[in-house]
Every structure is written in structure tokens, then in C-alpha cells.
Amino acid sequence: MNDSAFPKQPRIDARDKVRGAALYAADQALPGMLHAALAVSTINRGAVRSIDTRAAREVGGVRLVLTHADMGEYKPAGHVLGGGFAFQSMQPMLESGIAYRGQPIALVVADTLEAALEAAWLIRAKYDEQPFQVTLDAPARDIVPQQGSPLPQQMFADKVAGDADAAYAGAAHKIDAEYLHPPQHQNPIELVSTVAEWRKGTLVIHEGTQNSGAIRHGLARQLNLDPARIEVISPQCGGGFGLKNSLQMQTLFAAVAARRLGQPVKLVVPRSQLFHDASFRPASRHHILLGADASGKILAAIHEADQQTSRHDLFPASYADMSARLYGIPNFRGRERLVRTDVQTPGYMRAPFEHPASFAFESAIDELAQQLSIDPVELRLRNDTQTDALSGKPLSSRFMAECLREGARRFGWSRRDARPASMKAADGAAIGWGVACGAYKAATSPAIARIAATRDGRILFTVAGHEMGQGMRTAIANVLVRRLRVDPQALVIQIGDTRGAPQHLTAGSWGTASVVPAAEEAAQALLDALAQLAPGHDPVLRPAEVLALAQRERIEAEVRRKAPGQPDAVYGRLEGGMPAPAGPVYPEFVSMSYAVHFVEVNVEPVTRRIRVPRVVSMIDCGRVVSPVTADSQVRGGVVWGIGAALREISEVDPRYGGFLNADLAEYVLPVHADIGHIDVGFIDRPDPLLNASGVKGLGEVAMVGVAAAIANAVHHATGKRIRRLPIRIEDVL
Numbered sequence: 001m002n003d004s005a006f007p008k009q010p011r012i013d014a015r016d017k018v019r020g021a022a023l024y025a026a027d028q029a030l031p032g033m034l035h036a037a038l039a040v041s042t043i044n045r046g047a048v049r050s051i052d053t054r055a056a057r058e059v060g061g062v063r064l065v066l067t068h069a070d071m072g073e074y075k076p077a078g079h080v081l082g083g084g085f086a087f088q089s090m091q092p093m094l095e096s097g098i099a100y101r102g103q104p105i106a107l108v109v110a111d112t113l114e115a116a117l118e119a120a121w122l123i124r125a126k127y128d129e130q131p132f133q134v135t136l137d138a139p140a141r142d143i144v145p146q147q148g149s150p151l152p153q154q155m156f157a158d159k160v161a162g163d164a165d166a167a168y169a170g171a172a173h174k175i176d177a178e179y180l181h182p183p184q185h186q187n188p189i190e191l192v193s194t195v196a197e198w199r200k201g202t203l204v205i206h207e208g209t210q211n212s213g214a215i216r217h218g219l220a221r222q223l224n225l226d227p228a229r230i231e232v233i234s235p236q237c238g239g240g241f242g243l244k245n246s247l248q249m250q251t252l253f254a255a256v257a258a259r260r261l262g263q264p265v266k267l268v269v270p271r272s273q274l275f276h277d278a279s280f281r282p283a284s285r286h287h288i289l290l291g292a293d294a295s296g297k298i299l300a301a302i303h304e305a306d307q308q309t310s311r312h313d314l315f316p317a318s319y320a321d322m323s324a325r326l327y328g329i330p331n332f333r334g335r336e337r338l339v340r341t342d343v344q345t346p347g348y349m350r351a352p353f354e355h356p357a358s359f360a361f362e363s364a365i366d367e368l369a370q371q372l373s374i375d376p377v378e379l380r381l382r383n384d385t386q387t388d389a390l391s392g393k394p395l396s397s398r399f400m401a402e403c404l405r406e407g408a409r410r411f412g413w414s415r416r417d418a419r420p421a422s423m424k425a426a427d428g429a430a431i432g433w434g435v436a437c438g439a440y441k442a443a444t445s446p447a448i449a450r451i452a453a454t455r456d457g458r459i460l461f462t463v464a465g466h467e468m469g470q471g472m473r474t475a476i477a478n479v480l481v482r483r484l485r486v487d488p489q490a491l492v493i494q495i496g497d498t499r500g501a502p503q504h505l506t507a508g509s510w511g512t513a514s515v516v517p518a519a520e521e522a523a524q525a526l527l528d529a530l531a532q533l534a535p536g537h538d539p540v541l542r543p544a545e546v547l548a549l550a551q552r553e554r555i556e557a558e559v560r561r562k563a564p565g566q567p568d569a570v571y572g573r574l575e576g577g578m579p580a581p582a583g584p585v586y587p588e589f590v591s592m593s594y595a596v597h598f599v600e601v602n603v604e605p606v607t608r609r610i611r612v613p614r615v616v617s618m619i620d621c622g623r624v625v626s627p628v629t630a631d632s633q634v635r636g637g638v639v640w641g642i643g644a645a646l647r648e649i650s651e652v653d654p655r656y657g658g659f660l661n662a663d664l665a666e667y668v669l670p671v672h673a674d675i676g677h678i679d680v681g682f683i684d685r686p687d688p689l690l691n692a693s694g695v696k697g698l699g700e701v702a703m704v705g706v707a708a709a710i711a712n713a714v715h716h717a718t719g720k721r722i723r724r725l726p727i728r729i730e731d732v733l
């Protein structure tokens with residue numbers, strides 16, 4: 001491996017993206033293509049008694065109207081966390097039951113989008129309604145696990161090190177506080193969209209996804225088809241953030257309509273329906289207890305979390321893992337429970353558990369620092385570790401202390417006056433400086449990669465992976481260009497496409513740490529094969545020159561690699577479209593990525609509006625393979641953290657169900673004017689154990705800790721400790 005830092009190459013697809021040449025699923029305009037739209041339930045729980053579709057059928061250009069009564073016999077694809085492929089176990093429109101407001105009840109297909117939308121508006125249903133609950137603290141709470149429940153107990157096993165309750169009871173200094181995180185929706189710019197076409201008995205799906213394998217194998221189950229007769233093509237995905245990690249409900253509708261009508265069908269789920277037609281970040285409540293001695297050594301931590309799930313699925317929570325692993329706390333107990341609510345099944349949204357957990361836990365750490373009168377950076381350094389507190393195994397690499405020290409230096413932390421509400425700007429705004437840390441598991445997925453060199457100078461490379469804007473193609477290209485000394489324009493990188501290597505889930509920040517080592521190995525395998533082809537050739541020759549010498553058109557190689565400790569059977573899972581990630585606990589070590597965020601907030605004197613003029617983020621993600629996209633990834637994570645801390649909430653009302661602010665006018669996000677200076681720094685030291693490339697994950701850890709740093713800064717600015725997100729003007733009046 002070449003140990004020098006990777007150069008700042010631009011995105012390999014940057015020019016295509018800015019010129020509109022990068023094609024997304026809904027950009028497909030196929031000959032004869034029809035347009036589909038959905039009508040959705042206006043009640044939150046019950047059943048459809050009758051649907052009147054007459055007016056819809058009379059709209060000019062309408063070709064097909066389907067409801068549960070005439071949809072046909074299709075199987076659900078199963079929940080992705082229960083051996084299936086879909087984001088929830090319930091596929092709408094197979095039965096009359098309504099599990100949440102916004103659930104599709106009818107599909108309209110028409111010659112034009114306008115006709116489809118008009119017809120969908122004209123569909124009227126009569127319902128039998130049932131009572132429901134949509135909040136964590138509804139009066140009739142249905143909490144899982146319950147005593148004597150038959151559920152798999154390991155799903156709810158406490159996470160334990162030492163004896164936290166005894167150590168807490170005996171501690172001289174204590175924090176006992178509860179924090180609340182709201183439901184949120186991720187809102188990728190590219191809506192959930194499917195274009196389905198049947199080509200001579202083969203179903204071709206164009207869809208932006210993180211998991212083209214799940215779409216193939218999930219549809220195969222739903223349609224009772226051989227997976228080999230389904231191709232899923234997803235060269236670009238306009239943001240996934242966890243929402244596009246499995247089979248969505250609209251894909252079946254588009255496939256069925258295209259088959260019935262014998263023409264391609266496009267179905268774009270509009271933003272307002274996306275709030276109910278795909279997963280979201282569930283509400284969660286966190287009870288944190290910390291016990292410490294006067295020197296700031298934390299002796300005990302307890303993290304008890306309740307998280308919302310749906311009535312029909314258990315979306316498992318794992319908040320306590322991050323809290324347990326962030327510091328060297330000898331006594332820890334984590335407990336997670338689920339609260340059933342009448343919503344679609346929630347799912348993974350960027351840093352799904354680590355972000356809410358760090359908001360709670362890192363706020364509590366700040367409260368402890370204040371109680372002990374110890375600087376919050378210093379308190380964290382005193383609890384640093386090189387050993388995983390939960391398993392006792394060594395950490396593969398951890399530079400969190402370096403992140404704290406370097407971040408403090410860049411930020412100017414030593415000039416901070418520790419007293420709350422003590423620092424003022426020239427315009428009278430209260431200044432607050434806050435810090436918080438984050439950790440995220442360094443997971444890796446096994447990979448099957450194929451590489452080929454052709455006489456005309458191209459390098460073809462395919463592996464399981466999806467380009468969702470994070471820069472996966474660029475990371476692969478950087479490795480191949482360095483190893484093979486070819487021009488980036490000579491690379492053809494086929495990802496997200498079931499016609500190439502077997503596809504499975506890209507998520508959990510394992511993308512780069514999985515495909516980059518595979519690309520390095522594949523490049524080496526290709527070089528070895530070329531050396532065999534033309535023994536003694538000049539090693540500075542490029543692959544195409546060696547092929548010319550040997551008078552060959554093409555040479556290929558395949559590599560298979562898996563995470564430390566994984567059995568060979570994992571490759572079978574990949575072929576079946578199932579993910580098989582490993583980590584953070586490996587046989588010999590535990591591997592985590594780390595982030596430290598320093599934040600300044602200004603609270604304006606009259607309006608009490610909270611601004612974030614600057615952020616310093618220091619990241620330990622192992623080796624940085626693609627500096628340009630890594631930098632963007634962290635900026636994106638920081639913006640997400642600002643959104644979570646100060647803006648984002650999916651509003652629910654127990655009287656109506658569903659999510660009330662289901663569009664970008666009312667689901668408030670940070671805009672450019674809300675973002676100040678973001679200084680991103682990387683430790684950029686390769687992890688020695690996780691893989692030969694030294695890469696850990698980045699996409700999610702970038703966000704972890706930002707919201708807590710902002711909440712801590714708000715406390716520093718105002719003296720008010722806000723334990724519920726988002727923090728609003730009325731909280732700091």
C-alpha cells in the first residue's frame with residue numbers, strides 16, 4: 001500500500017452531475033411510458049369499507065385504477081430485519097386494513113402525470129375506524145418486551161459491564177436526567193421513485209436505492225418470479241440516508257401496473273406522501289444516569305431508552321452501544337424498550353441510534369462537567385480509553401483524544417469563560433461555546449468484486465455498492481487510479497446494478513471500508529494476472545499496453561473478501577441479496593470511528609434566535625481515501641446536526657395520527673443562510689487492524705455529537721439546559 005495521503009481529486013462524476021448528465025431513476029423517459037399516482041388513507045387505523053373509483057376512471061387518459069379488491073395475489077416481501085427485503089412487513093393494498101394515515105389505498109395509471117394526479121384526488125373511501133396511538137407517552141402504552149413475551153430475548157438483552165447500579169449508588173457526584181428526541185424524516189432530494197418495464201419477460205426496475213439486491217429479491221418473492229428475471233439499475237441515488245435501504249412499497253405497484261398494461265410505468269412518490277410511504281427516525285426518550293468521583297473519573301453510567309415502533313413490526317433500538325463505548329466507563333448498564341404506535345414501521349436515518357444517544361449522553365456529560373467545575377474537554381480526556389468498555393477487547397485504533405486536543409486548538413477553546421451566560425458579542429448576542437463527542441461502529445461488509453482490463457484501455461470494475469452522493473465511485477476511482485496508473489476517464493465503475501456483481505445493502509457507514517479494500521485487492525489481482533500474461537514485461541507499462549504485447553483483448557480477475565472472523569457462508573448471503581455486515585466487535589478487537597465537534601452559538605438579544613456561526617469538527621475515520629468527498633460528508637453531517645438541534649421535528653397530533661407537517665414548507669430544515677463556517681479536520685491515520693487499506697467509516701459518525709455540542713453551547717450562552725430537541729426560541733426566552 002502506498003502510505004502517502006490521497007490527493008484532492010474532484011468527484012469522478014462531478015461534471016456529469018452539474019451538467020445533468022448523471023441519470024436518476026425518474027429521469028427515465030421510455031417510449032410509451034405511463035404515469036402513476038397514489039391515493040392514500042385519510043384515517044389512521046381501521047379498514048377500508050368501500051372505495052368509489054368511478055370519478056377517477058372517467059378522467060381522460062386514465063388507463064388503470066387498482067385497489068386492494070383488484071390488486072391481485074401478491075405476497076409481502078417481509079421486513080428487512082426479519083429475513084425479508086422490505087422496510088416494513090406490511091405491503092399496502094394487499095388487504096383492506098389501514099395501519100396508519102397516509103397508507104396507499106388506490107393506484108391510478110394514466111397517459112400523463114396530470115391525469116393520474118387528478119384521478120387520484122377523485123378517489124373516495126369509506127372506512128371502519130379504530131382507536132390508535134401515535135406518541136411515546138400515549139395513555140394505553142404497549143411496551144415491548146413485556147413480562148412473559150415470546151419475543152427473542154437477545155433482542156432486548158441489557159448491555160452490561162460491571163455493576164452500574166451499585167457503582168452509581170456509591171458515587172459522590174451524580175447526574176440523573178431525561179432527554180427527548182422527536183420523530184424526524186430524512187427527505188432526500190431525490191424522491192422515492194420507480195420506473196418499471198417488462199422486456200421479454202424480464203422485469204427491469206430503475207430506482208434510486210441503497211439496496212438494489214433487496215429490490216430484486218423482494219420483488220421476486222412478491223411476484224413469485226425467479227430473481228434472475230429481475231434487473232435493478234441504480235447508477236445514482238439522490239440521497240439515501242437510510243430511507244432507501246430496502247424494498248419500498250411503490251415498487252410492486254409500478255411492476256404490477258407495467259405488466260398489466262404492457263407498457264413502462266413511472267411512479268414518483270410526492271414529498272407529502274413520502275412522510276408516510278417510507279421509514280423515518282422514530283421518537284425516543286433517554287434516561288441517563290452518571291456517577292463520578294471528584295476528579296471527574298466516571299464510575300457508572302446507565303442509559304435507558306424507549307423508542308417508538310409500529311404496530312406490525314419491531315424496529316430494534318440500539319442506543320446504549322454508543323454510550324457504552326464512547327469512554328472507558330467501568331460500570332455500564334443499557335436497556336432498550338419499544339413502544340408500539342400506529343405508524344408505518346420506522347427505520348434507519350443517518351446515525352440512527354448514535355445521534356439521539358449522543359444528544360442525551362453528551363448533554364449529560366456536559367451537565368457533569370458543570371457540576372464538577374471541570375472543563376468539558378478535560379473531563380472527556382480524563383475518561384479516554386484504548387479498551388472497549390463493553391467487551392473488554394482492545395480498540396483497533398482510537399484518536400479521540402487527538403481530536404479533542406486539535407479541535408480545541410483550532411477553535412480557540414482556551415479563551416472560553418466557563419461561566420454560563422458570561423460571553424457577549426458586540427451586538428449584545430449571548431455567545432455559547434459547546435463541545436461533544438461521537439462514536440460510530442466501524443462495520444465492514446463482505447464483497448465480491450470483479451475487474452477487467454480491455455485492449456482499448458478501459459478498466460471495468462464492479463462490486464456491491466451504491467452511489468448516493470457520498471462519493472463511493474470517487475473513492476473506488478482514487479484507489480484504482482493509484483494502483484493501476486490509469487486515467488480516471490478510463491474507469492467504468494458499475495455499482496448499484498444487479499447486472500454486475502451481486503448487490504446488497506450499502507449502509508451503516510460500511511461502504512468505503514468494504515469496497516476500497518476490495519478495489520485494492522482486485523487491482524492487485526489484475527496486476528498479478530497481467531504479470532503472468534506477459535512475464536518480464538516492463539512494470540511501468542499500463543494494462544492496455546501489456547494486453548497489446550500479449551495480443552489479448554481482455555483480462556479479468558475476481559476477488560472475494562470478508563471481514564475478520566466471517567465464515568465463507570457470508571458470500572451465499574450476498575448472492576441472495578442479504579447484507580452480512582460485521583462489526584464493531586471482531587474476534588480480536590473492537591473498531592469504532594470518532595468525531596469531536598466544537599460549536600459556537602449566538603443567541604440574538606431581542607429575538608432570541610439561535611445562530612451557529614462556526615463549527616470545528618475533528619474526525620478519526622482511519623485512512624481518508626477521498627479527501628474531497630470526505631470533507632463534504634462531514635459538512636453534510638454537521639448541517640444535519642444543526643437541523644436536528646434547532647429545526648427538525650415531524651409533528652404528530654394524537655387526534656389525527658400521521659405526520660402533520662408533511663412537506664418541506666413545514667418540515668423546517670436549515671438553509672444556506674443558517675450555516676456559518678465549518679472547519680473540518682481529519683486525523684487521517686490508517687487503522688492497523690480493520691482492513692489493509694486502513695479505512696473506517698465516516699458517513700454517520702460525522703453527525704454524531706453535533707446536536708449535543710449545540711445544546712451544550714446553548715447552555716453556555718444562556719444557562720438554560722434544554723433536554724428536548726429541537727431547541728426553539730421559546731426555550732431560551
Ligand code: MOS
Pocket residue numbers: 210240241242243245348349350351352506507508509
Ligand atoms: Mo444508513 S442510516 O445505515 O443508510
